Amino acid sequence: MQRITPRTLSGFMxxxxxxxxxxxxVLDVLRETYELxxxxxxxxxAVEAAEVLLAKGGGETEKQIYRFTKGDSxxxxxxxxxxxxxxxxxxxxxxxxxxxxxxxxxxxxxxERAQRGRFREFYQADIDVIGDGKLDIASDAEMPAVxxxxxxxxxxxxxxxxxxxxxxxxxxxxxxxxxxxxxAVMTAIDKLxxxxxxxxSALLTDLGMTDGRxxxxxxxxxAPDPMGALEALAGKCPALDEGVxxxxxxxxxxxxxxxxxxxxxxxxxxxxxxxxxxxxxxxxQLLDYPEVGSVCSGGRxxxxxxxxxxxxxxxxxxxxxxxxxxxxxxxxxxxxxAILTAPCDALVIPLGDDPLYAVRCAAALRAAGVRTQVYTxxxxxxxxxxxxxxxxxxxxxxxxxxxxxxxxVGLKDLRSGxxxxxxxxxAAAIVKRSLNDPARPVKEKERI
Amino acid sequence: MQRITPRTLSGFMxxxxxxxxxxxxVLDVLRETYELxxxxxxxxxAVEAAEVLLAKGGGETEKQIYRFTKGDSxxxxxxxxxxxxxxxxxxxxxxxxxxxxxxxxxxxxxxERAQRGRFREFYQADIDVIGDGKLDIASDAEMPAVxxxxxxxxxxxxxxxxxxxxxxxxxxxxxxxxxxxxxAVMTAIDKLxxxxxxxxSALLTDLGMTDGRxxxxxxxxxAPDPMGALEALAGKCPALDEGVxxxxxxxxxxxxxxxxxxxxxxxxxxxxxxxxxxxxxxxxQLLDYPEVGSVCSGGRxxxxxxxxxxxxxxxxxxxxxxxxxxxxxxxxxxxxxAILTAPCDALVIPLGDDPLYAVRCAAALRAAGVRTQVYTxxxxxxxxxxxxxxxxxxxxxxxxxxxxxxxxVGLKDLRSGxxxxxxxxxAAAIVKRSLNDPARPVKEKERI
Numbered sequence: 001m002q003r004i005t006p007r008t009l010s011g012f013m014x015x016x017x018x019x020x021x022x023x024x025x026v027l028d029v030l031r032e033t034y035e036l037x038x039x040x041x042x043x044x045x046a047v048e049a050a051e052v053l054l055a056k057g058g059g060e061t062e063k064q065i066y067r068f069t070k071g072d073s074x075x076x077x078x079x080x081x082x083x084x085x086x087x088x089x090x091x092x093x094x095x096x097x098x099x100x101x102x103x104x105x106x107x108x109x110x111x112e113r114a115q116r117g118r119f120r121e122f123y124q125a126d127i128d129v130i131g132d133g134k135l136d137i138a139s140d141a142e143m144p145a146v147x148x149x150x151x152x153x154x155x156x157x158x159x160x161x162x163x164x165x166x167x168x169x170x171x172x173x174x175x176x177x178x179x180x181x182x183x184a185v186m187t188a189i190d191k192l193x194x195x196x197x198x199x200x201s202a203l204l205t206d207l208g209m210t211d212g213r214x215x216x217x218x219x220x221x222x223a224p225d226p227m228g229a230l231e232a233l234a235g236k237c238p239a240l241d242e243g244v245x246x247x248x249x250x251x252x253x254x255x256x257x258x259x260x261x262x263x264x265x266x267x268x269x270x271x272x273x274x275x276x277x278x279x280x281x282x283x284x285q286l287l288d289y290p291e292v293g294s295v296c297s298g299g300r301x302x303x304x305x306x307x308x309x310x311x312x313x314x315x316x317x318x319x320x321x322x323x324x325x326x327x328x329x330x331x332x333x334x335x336x337x338a339i340l341t342a343p344c345d346a347l348v349i350p351l352g353d354d355p356l357y358a359v360r361c362a363a364a365l366r367a368a369g370v371r372t373q374v375y376t377x378x379x380x381x382x383x384x385x386x387x388x389x390x391x392x393x394x395x396x397x398x399x400x401x402x403x404x405x406x407x408x409v410g411l412k413d414l415r416s417g418x419x420x421x422x423x424x425x426x427a428a429a430i431v432k433r434s435l436n437d438p439a440r441p442v443k444e445k446e447r448i
Numbered sequence: 449m450q451r452i453t454p455r456t457l458s459g460f461m462x463x464x465x466x467x468x469x470x471x472x473x474v475l476d477v478l479r480e481t482y483e484l485x486x487x488x489x490x491x492x493x494a495v496e497a498a499e500v501l502l503a504k505g506g507g508e509t510e511k512q513i514y515r516f517t518k519g520d521s522x523x524x525x526x527x528x529x530x531x532x533x534x535x536x537x538x539x540x541x542x543x544x545x546x547x548x549x550x551x552x553x554x555x556x557x558x559x560e561r562a563q564r565g566r567f568r569e570f571y572q573a574d575i576d577v578i579g580d581g582k583l584d585i586a587s588d589a590e591m592p593a594v595x596x597x598x599x600x601x602x603x604x605x606x607x608x609x610x611x612x613x614x615x616x617x618x619x620x621x622x623x624x625x626x627x628x629x630x631x632a633v634m635t636a637i638d639k640l641x642x643x644x645x646x647x648x649s650a651l652l653t654d655l656g657m658t659d660g661r662x663x664x665x666x667x668x669x670x671a672p673d674p675m676g677a678l679e680a681l682a683g684k685c686p687a688l689d690e691g692v693x694x695x696x697x698x699x700x701x702x703x704x705x706x707x708x709x710x711x712x713x714x715x716x717x718x719x720x721x722x723x724x725x726x727x728x729x730x731x732x733q734l735l736d737y738p739e740v741g742s743v744c745s746g747g748r749x750x751x752x753x754x755x756x757x758x759x760x761x762x763x764x765x766x767x768x769x770x771x772x773x774x775x776x777x778x779x780x781x782x783x784x785x786a787i788l789t790a791p792c793d794a795l796v797i798p799l800g801d802d803p804l805y806a807v808r809c810a811a812a813l814r815a816a817g818v819r820t821q822v823y824t825x826x827x828x829x830x831x832x833x834x835x836x837x838x839x840x841x842x843x844x845x846x847x848x849x850x851x852x853x854x855x856x857v858g859l860k861d862l863r864s865g866x867x868x869x870x871x872x873x874x875a876a877a878i879v880k881r882s883l884n885d886p887a888r889p890v891k892e893k894e895r896i
Contacts, residue, residue, distance in 0.1 A: 017488040041469065043468055256808040343483070369484075
């Protein structure tokens with residue numbers, strides 16, 4: 001037979017089982033946290049009609065898209081979960097209750113140039129709240145609460161959610177006489193961290209911000225107390241006042257929502273996508289790894305699905321690039337290597353060759369909720385234990401002729417080496433108690 | 449703006465949120481049951497190099513495949529989870545512990561002619577046990593146990609797992625002198641249910657089964673006690689003896705594995721894929737809906753990955769076409785419509801316009817593990833309750849000025865209409881008790 005070399009495409013993450021167990025634990029945290037906030041799961045196809053997916057049109061995305069024909073259909077792989085959401089809401093408008101709160105965790109595809117830490121197939125985990133005609137600002141305050149919960153449940157504490165409002169920026173620009181050049185001004189401001197204040201100031205002056213206006217803007221944007229700096233401008237520009245009122249409404253609810261003060265701050269320099277967000281915007285930084293950029297972003301938009309429907313559907317949402325986040329956690333050593341990644345809690349090891357008593361014991365363990373495998377290969381006992389070691393299984397349930405005759409099992413804790421001889425029901429109870437012990441070294445969803 | 453009509457491709461399942469909750473409950477049952485048996489999750493890309501995916505070559509599949517180029521890469525969407533498993537095991541051979549037990553639940557793609565109940569994108573849920581060089585027959589016995597557990601946890605009792613062994617068929621054919629025409633004989637036998645015994649007998653006679661051999665074969669295949677019929681032939685053909693010994697080993701372990709006698713039977717007429725399976729084979733019928741065919745099939749194969757590696761990797765596995773199964777359950781009214789499909793357990797309803805006390809209460813409910821949403825739109829109280837009704841939320845947590853002043857909430861059971869005024873922590877406890885009540889009408893994973 002002619003052999004083909006098996007390989008996985010570059011830019012496509014594929015993990016060994018123990019690592020996959022950690023990835024799945026991350027996805028479980030996301031799912032559980034999103035559900036805790038009352039978001040409903042939806043699942044849209046990975047393949048859509050190209051015309052539908054590209055209805056919005058657009059730039060970078062269109063170049064990266066996987067597009068192909070099948071028969072006479074022009075198809076494409078989804079490149080995000082937002083366009084499919086817009087399609088879903090527009091199609092099912094009459095059957096949804098608004099505000100419509102959905103989460104979706106799924107793979108998306110972008111044919112980017114392959115490079116370290118960049119993926120062509122990756123999981124996004126999105127939440128959005130969609131209003132019918134309007135949506136109260138209180139929903140915007142919920143997003144940082146969800147982000148905060150997600151990251152803490154992932155075992156991370158050193159992060160900061162940066163919050164801004166596009167209306168504040170637009171108001172400031174209008175007040176400072178560059179309201180017509182929002183895009184160019186934002187592009188300049190976006191370079192603050194990279195090229196420094198002086199060069200940005202020069203860029204802004206080139207844009208017409210003379211007579212100290214560039215410095216006035218930069219002073220406000222980088223003020224230690226940005227809310228104070230904004231309030232000093234109260235009454236000077238209605239558009240700015242509106243933005244500041246929104247930002248105050250959002251940040252005012254955060255303590256009530258349980259977001260600690262050290263987990264967020266107003267940062268007037270962030271803007272996100274220029275053509276999409278219209279109000280609140282969020283970014284999330286890992287404080288010890290600023291070089292990786294934002295690991296969770298989102299914001300408020302006026303019009304989710306204008307290219308599909310004449311219904312006005314404002315919303316607010318956020319997106320986590322899970323594959324990239326997992327890659328970063330792994331690279332930075334932030335995954336908890338102590339959690340149980342074994343595929344089972346107990347491995348039943350028959351000392352002899354007849355598996356009947358062993359499978360009976362396994363059935364009893366499973367009936368009690370213990371994840372159980374039986375080792376049924378006819379190999380030496382030493383090889384059977386080596387298998388348990390390789391998989392890092394916490395318990396061996398050893399059954400030989402003596403155990404069978406006495407109707408018991410030998411339960412061996414493979415971490416401590418201690419062994420007891422007990423009826424199988426008691427063995428199940430011991431394993432389950434150990435699994436539920438808060439100090440258990442086994443799969444725990446609370447800490448990845 | 450020019451509008452595009454939003455649509456979802458034909459043959460691609462997309463569900464409304466309440467239905468999606470039921471689908472997700474089915475996927476949860478599969479995941480939990482597979483994990484209970486000690487299978488490890490893997491997740492392979494949906495896109496692979498076409499050369500790798502089509503290494504085995506092949507007929508129907510190749511016509512149905514979604515294949516396309518991106519840059520100079522010849523790519524394809526996976527059409528099953530078995531080829532990606534073969535790739536994975538061949539690639540990672542040195543890093544896996546054998547027997548390697550993996551499960552994978554994921555979407556696969558087949559560009560079939562669209563028809564009712566046929567899907568082009570659908571979930572498969574596979575388990576396989578892969579041996580290194582050899583794999584004991586005991587693993588074959590585990591498959592019916594897993595199937596049985598899955599279907600019972602899905603709330604189904606009226607099903608039957610049909611078990612056969614390809615070696616028994618091959619032995620029978622050799623014994624009856626048509627060993628060289630296995631394929632043609634199997635094709636004829638496969639028509640038994642469709643065209644009846646007489647016509648199949650004529651087909652077999654055409655294949656050279658004269659002198660009553662066609663009838664002898666059909667008598668054995670349709671014997672009320674197939675194992676008895678086979679044992680009457682003991683010693684007459686070594687190949688047959690080997691097959692019968694396997695079938696006895698598999699069926700002999702089923703009671704010990706907890707598979708009730710009425711959930712399985714030996715059926716010598718099933719064969720599954722002719723070029724792939726080499727030993728035990730399984731099919732699963734829903735007894736009241738025989739017309740839908742097998743809803744869970746699988747079997748033993750000698751060589752998982754011969755087109756990738758010279759390692760001999762025998763295995764046994766099964767596959768459930770989850771999207772089709774869900775479609776059938778839905779069509780036949782077999783989904784439990786009483787389970788909670790609401791996106792939250794409690795909806796906090798502020799009677800006034802200030803959401804601060806409401807979001808505080810929501811944070812407390814979430815901290816206690818109650819899935820909670822706050823209704824923060826500024827609408828009439830009646831509209832707020834109508835929203836809860838539309839989503840079928842079981843509890844409303846009503847907070848007005850009086851409740852805030854007294855530090856309590858009004859907890860209303862929206863199913864019974866009863867209401868109590870209690871501190872929020874007690875409200876959380878009541879909701880949680882109700883969720884954990886075995887008689888609870890809320891999301892229960894045990895019964896879809």
